[in-house]
Amino acid sequence: MVTRLHDEIPDDVNPWFRVVSLIEKAGHLLGLNEGLIKRIVTPERILEVALPIRMDAGPVEMFTGWRIQHNTARGPGKGGIRFHPSVNVDEIAALSADMSIKCAVVNIPYGGAKGGVKVDPSGLSRSELERLTRRYAFAIAPMIGPDRDIPAPDINTDPQVMSWIMDTVSMITGHSTPGVVTGKPLAIGGTLGHAGATSLGVTICTVALLNRLGRSPEGERVVIQGYGKVGSPLIKLLSERGMKVVGLADVHGAIHVPEGIDHEKMSLHFEQARSILGYPGGEEIRADELFALPSDIAIPAALGGVITEKVAQTMSATVVVEAANGPTTGEGAAILTSRNIPVVPDVLANAGGVVASYFEWAQDLQGFMWEGELFKQRLEKTMHDAFDAIWLRHEQLDLALRDTALVVGVERIAEATELRGLFP
Numbered sequence: 226m227v228t229r230l231h232d233e234i235p236d237d238v239n240p241w242f243r244v245v246s247l248i249e250k251a252g253h254l255l256g257l258n259e260g261l262i263k264r265i266v267t268p269e270r271i272l273e274v275a276l277p278i279r280m281d282a283g284p285v286e287m288f289t290g291w292r293i294q295h296n297t298a299r300g301p302g303k304g305g306i307r308f309h310p311s312v313n314v315d316e317i318a319a320l321s322a323d324m325s326i327k328c329a330v331v332n333i334p335y336g337g338a339k340g341g342v343k344v345d346p347s348g349l350s351r352s353e354l355e356r357l358t359r360r361y362a363f364a365i366a367p368m369i370g371p372d373r374d375i376p377a378p379d380i381n382t383d384p385q386v387m388s389w390i391m392d393t394v395s396m397i398t399g400h401s402t403p404g405v406v407t408g409k410p411l412a413i414g415g416t417l418g419h420a421g422a423t424s425l426g427v428t429i430c431t432v433a434l435l436n437r438l439g440r441s442p443e444g445e446r447v448v449i450q451g452y453g454k455v456g457s458p459l460i461k462l463l464s465e466r467g468m469k470v471v472g473l474a475d476v477h478g479a480i481h482v483p484e485g486i487d488h489e490k491m492s493l494h495f496e497q498a499r500s501i502l503g504y505p506g507g508e509e510i511r512a513d514e515l516f517a518l519p520s521d522i523a524i525p526a527a528l529g530g531v532i533t534e535k536v537a538q539t540m541s542a543t544v545v546v547e548a549a550n551g552p553t554t555g556e557g558a559a560i561l562t563s564r565n566i567p568v569v570p571d572v573l574a575n576a577g578g579v580v581a582s583y584f585e586w587a588q589d590l591q592g593f594m595w596e597g598e599l600f601k602q603r604l605e606k607t608m609h610d611a612f613d614a615i616w617l618r619h620e621q622l623d624l625a626l627r628d629t630a631l632v633v634g635v636e637r638i639a640e641a642t643e644l645r646g647l648f649p
């Protein structure tokens with residue numbers, strides 16, 4: 226029953242197949258009928274768009290983009306937009322399904338969606354990036370809207386990109402439409418707490434897991450893969466709670482810092498070097514050695530598919546918290562389970578970002594902005610409640626945290642689907 230979307234990707238590394246098999250497994254555990262499982266698995270809408278962009282040098286180049294609404298039984302589609310050379314329809318479909326599960330796991334009234342453009346944005350000028358963003362926004366405009374599908378930042382997209390999307394949609398509708406995207410700058414309907422919200426959620430889940438395992442965060446050694454929107458605030462948040470980040474990787478390479486990375490020193494260094502390499506006191510290591518460094522907690526916070534069977538076999542950490550989307554392959558997950566390494570899955574661990582998006586969207590729809598403290602309190606409560614609910618269910622069902630989160634997510638989507646019935 227697995228639908229093949231993109232023929233070139235082998236089945237064993239296809240992210241869409243990974244998600245489908247997880248949802249099917251959860252559906253079977255819940256005893257759902259095959260028809261309902263099929264409905265939950267299958268993306269509702271897949272839009273592929275061709276994007277002709279005039280480059281600064283004069284010629285026109287073609288790019289391809291997608292927006293996929295996976296499931297909208299629980300509410301409008303929600304999910305980020307990524308700009309990356311490896312983007313393809315299977316990856317976006319998998320990520321859109323992850324968003325359906327994620328929103329259900331943290332119990333916010335959204336379905337799941339995702340978008341992306343196959344492009345290396347580091348090779349574009351600012352005006353090329355703006356033209357590409359606006360053309361993409363125009364092309365997917367029939368599908369998005371505050372009550373239909375609400376994009377947000379993801380890999381290589383930021384508040385500026387969200388501003389261009391918001392403006393393009395506002396030009397089409399003829400009125401300001403702040404609720405069409407989240408993760409906007411403050412000046413146009415964004416919220417104080419959005420930046421760093423994913424990292425805060427990851428931190429809450431890390432501490433909550435350690436507590437449940439009877440461990441104190443104090444002195445725990447962490448390795449983080451990624452020094453972007455999620456990885457960089459994490460160093461500060463984890464250090465504030467007594468943990469030390471002893472290993473870090475970015476696109477340029479990896480470093481080992483046994484005494485722990487100082488977040489301020491790293492951010493000053495990064496500002497100048499545009500790379501984590503060369504951090505004072507950091508020993509350069511091969512990027513593929515990161516997860517084998519002596520450590521207690523591993524946090525992948527970059528691309529998907531990085532914790533493979535081999536990485537899982539040599540991982541030193543005894544817990545994993547998935548800040549990235551889909552960082553663990555099916556084989557990698559099986560090895561971690563066999564090694565009794567608990568994993569807080571992406572759909573729970575990194576949900577702080579979409580919870581923050583929900584609060585931003587609610588404020589935009591109401592035209593009433595909250596104070597910063599209320600935002601933080603509600604975010605923390607939502608993440609704590611979600612973690613506790615998944616932990617309790619994991620103990621009742623005696624299932625891994627990932628499978629438990631999938632079961633809870635699929636159960637909630639199934640309930641909404643059944644209640645709404647079948648049209649026509």
Ligand code: GLU
Nearest residue numbers: 304305377379578579582
């Ligand atoms: N891109 C983030 C994620 O994968 C946030 C999505 C959103 O806020 O809609 O969860």
